[in-house]
Amino acid sequence: MTETRTLLPHLACTKTSSETAVWTSRGDWHADLLGELKPLLQKCIRSLHNVTLQWDVSEIGRIDTAGMLLHIQALEQLKKQGCTVEFRGQSQDFVRLYDLLQKHRTVEAASESPAQPSAIVSVLDDIGKRCVGVWYTLANFLAFIGESFIHFLYSLRHPSAFRIKAIIKNIDDAGFKALPIIALTSFLIGVVIAYQGAVQLEKFGANIFIVDMIGISITRELAPLITAIVVAGRTGSSYTAQLGVMKLTEEIDAMRTMGFEPHRFLVLPRMIALMLALPLLIFFADIIGIAGGMLISNLHLNLSFNEFLHRLQNVLAVKHVWIGIGKGPFFAWLIAVVGCFNGFQVARDTESIGRYTTISVVNAIFLVIACDAVFSVILTELGI
Template identity: 40%
Template sequence: MMLTQNNNQLMLEGEWTIGNTPIIEKSIAAIDWTKLDLSNAIEINGSALTSLDTSGAYWMGSIVKALKAKNGQANLTAFHGEFANLVNFISDKMNAFEPDALDDPKKDPFFVAVGKRTYLAKDQTYRFFDFIGQVAMVTFKNLAHPWSIRWKTMWSNVQTGGVQALFIIGLLNFLIGIVIAYQGGALLKQYGANIFVVELISISMLRELAPLMTAIIVAGRTGSAIAAQIGTMVVNEEVDALSTIGINPLDQLVVPKMLALIIALPFLTVFADVCSVFGGMVLANTYLDVSFSTFVERIPQVMTVDTLLVGLAKTPLFAIIISLTGCYQGFRVSGGADSVGQQTTISVVQSIFLVIICDAIFSIITRNVPI
C-alpha cells in the first residue's frame, strides 16, 4: 500500500508517480473516513515519500478535496522542499477549478431561457442574411466578369455533386415510383381504374415528389460534404490563409459550389423524373396490367409540359438553399472535429427544412398553373 492510516494521520509512502496510479487509487479508496476525527485537522505526512510527480500530487490533492467536502481540514507536514512546492502548486490549481460546481449548473428560468434562444436565433438569422448579401455581391461581380469565375473548380464540383450522385438519386426515385404506384394502384384496382395510375405517377412525381426527393438527397449528400469540407479548412486555418494571400474565400469556395449545384440539380431532377416514372411503369405493367406502350402513350394525354417545367423551375432555388446553407455552416465551425460534425449536422437539417418550406411556398404560388 502507498498510504498508511494511523488515527488522525495519513502517511504517504513510496513512489507517488504516474506509474503507480492504480495502486495509489486503491490506497485512497481504502481510507476509512469513519475513523478520522474530522473535528481536528487531519495530518498528511510526506516524510516517507521517495518520489513524487504531478500525478501523485494530484491524487494527494484529491485527498485534501475529499476532506474539505466532509467539512474537514488537512495539514500537510514533513514534505521535502521540492515535494512541498509541487504539492502546494497542485492544490492551488485544484482549488481554482472546482468541477463539482459544474456538475449541476444553475438553470435559467423558463422565460430567460426562451429569451436567450430567441436572441440567438435572431442573431443567427441576421448573420445568415449578411452572408447571403456578401455571396450575392461576389456572384454578380463574377458573372459580370466571367473570366474571374473558377471554372475548373466549378466543373469539379459538378462532377462530385452531380454526376457521382446519379446512381443513388436514380435508385431511390425508381423505388419511390414503385411505392407510389403500388399504394395508389391498390385503390384504383378496386374500381377498375387501373389506367389512372399514369396520372398518379406522372403528375405527382414530375411536379412535386421527384424534385423534392432529389433536393433532399442532395442536401444530405452534397450539402453535408460542403459543410464538412469548409469546416475542416476553417479548423486547419486554410480559410485564413486564403484571406492572407488576398483571395476572397467566398470567391474561391462558395461561388463555384453554388453555381455547380445550380447547373447540376436540374439535370439530376430530370434524371429522377425518368427513373421514378419508369419505376411506376414497371409496377403498373406487373401489378395493374398497364403495358409500357399504353403508359407511355397516355403520359402526353394527361399532363402538359407545364407540369415538368413547374418541377424544374424550383430546382435552382433548392440548389441555392443547399449550397449557401452548407457553406454558411461550414464557415461557422470553431474549435476542432466536434464542431465540424455539429455544423455538418445542422447544415443538413436546416437545408432539408428550408427546401421543404420553399417547396410549399412554390406549390402555393404555382397552384393555378395547369396540370
C-alpha cells in the same frame, strides 16, 4: 529635471471580418484619465459576439490598478458574449499587474457563494439566450447571403473571375457521382406510388388512371423534392464538412492573408455547380421514377408499356415537367448557401464539425420543403 509626458488613454476598435476583430490600447491607463474612455470601451464590447479578438497592448505607456481592472472587466464581458480574446505585446509590468489582480479576483470570487437562480429564472434565461443566438445566427446568415451576392455580381462584370475548372469539378461531385443514389431513390418512389395507387384504383376499375397519378405527381412534386432532399443530405453535408475542415486548419484565414476572397474561391463555384446540376438530376429522376411506376403498372395492373406511354403522352403536360425542373435552381441555392454558411461557422474544435454538419442537413431539408410549399401555394393560386 526630466518631465514625464502623459499620454491620454485610447482604444482603437477594428472588426476585420464577421469572425475576427483587432483592438489596440494606447496611452497611459491611469485612474484619473479613464473617465471618457469607459463609454467607448462599452460600445466596442457591445458590438462583438462570438468572434476572435486580438487585443494589442504593446502601445500602453503606464498602467495602474484602475486601468488593469478595466482590461480585466472588459475581458470577462467579452467571454460572456462568446468571444475568444488574445492579448498581444504585453510588457513585463502589464503581465505582473494582470496576474496579481486576476489572482486576487479569483480568490475573492471563490470566497463568495453566489445565489442560485430559481428554476423559472433559469428557464427564462435559457430561452433568452437561445433567442439571442437565433437572432445573431439569422443576421450572420443574411450577411453571408449578401456577401455572396456581391461577389456573384462582381464575377458577372468580370467573367474571368469565374473558376470554371472548380465549377466543373463540383458538378462532377454533386451531379454525376450522385446519379446512382438518385436513380435508386427515384425508382423506389415510382414503385411505391404505383403500388399504393394500384390498390385503390383497382377497386373502381380505373387502372388506366394510374398513369395520371404517376406522371403528374412524380414530375411536378416528388422527383424535385426527393432529389433535393437526397442532395441536401449528400452534397450539403459535404460542403459543410469541407469548409469546416478548412476553417479548422486555418486554410481560410491563410487565403484571406494571401488576398484570396473565400466567397469567390470556395462558395461561388459550389453554389453555381449545384444550381446547374440539380435541374439535370431532377430530369433524370423524372425518367427513372416514371420507369419504376410503369414497371409496377405492367406487373400489378397488366397495363402494357405501350398503353402506359400512350396515356402518359396525353395526360402529362410539358408544364408539369418544367415546373418540377424549375424548382431545381431554387432548391440548389438553398442547399448550397446553408451548407457553405454552416461550414464557415465551424469553431476551432473537431466536435463543431459534426454539430454544424447536422445543423446544415436539417436546415437545408426544412428550407427545401418550405420552399416547395411556397411554390405549391403560388402555382395553385395562379392556376398553373
